[in-house]
Amino acid sequence: MRTILILLVTSLLLAGCGIDGERISQSEDIDGTRFINNRYGGYYERDLDSERYNTNQNPNFIDLTENRPTYGDDQDKAREVINAVSGVRAGSIFINGNTIHATVYTTEKKDKEERKELKKKVNRKLARALPRYDYDVQLQNEN
Numbered sequence: 425m426r427t428i429l430i431l432l433v434t435s436l437l438l439a440g441c442g443i444d445g446e447r448i449s450q451s452e453d454i455d456g457t458r459f460i461n462n463r464y465g466g467y468y469e470r471d472l473d474s475e476r477y478n479t480n481q482n483p484n485f486i487d488l489t490e491n492r493p494t495y496g497d498d499q500d501k502a503r504e505v506i507n508a509v510s511g512v513r514a515g516s517i518f519i520n521g522n523t524i525h526a527t528v529y530t531t532e533k534k535d536k537e538e539r540k541e542l543k544k545k546v547n548r549k550l551a552r553a554l555p556r557y558d559y560d561v562q563l564q565n566e567n
Contacts, residue, residue: 547561
């Protein structure tokens with residue numbers, strides 16, 4: 425009885441390690457006609473083209489060929505927003521931590537109250553365009 429039980433368990437264990445294993449480790453696909461390789465259009469590229477999610481999510485293997493946003497992009501956007509405000513021109517813009525420091529040159533002389541309103545207007549426009557930053561705007565006369 426024990427011998428039969430041991431043979432039965434052994435046959436079940438061996439049946440679990442059957443012929444139909446994982447196909448990725450083989451050199452052919454399911455049909456057996458196309459070889460799997462690492463060239464363009466190979467097995468993995470065909471699979472990744474049909475994926476609906478971003479397969480570049482593993483932080484250990486970041487694909488650096490994608491266009492990713494940088495601080496330079498944020499500086500360019502801030503410069504674009506400042507130049508869109510009438511009566512001012514963007515000077516130096518730099519980012520330190522979560523603060524954008526911007527020098528804004530006014531094209532005409534303004535009194536203290538007008539400068540305050542202009543600074544608020546520039547701050548409001550920057551906050552709408554780049555809400556994740558704090559702003560330090562310095563107004564200077566253009567001479």
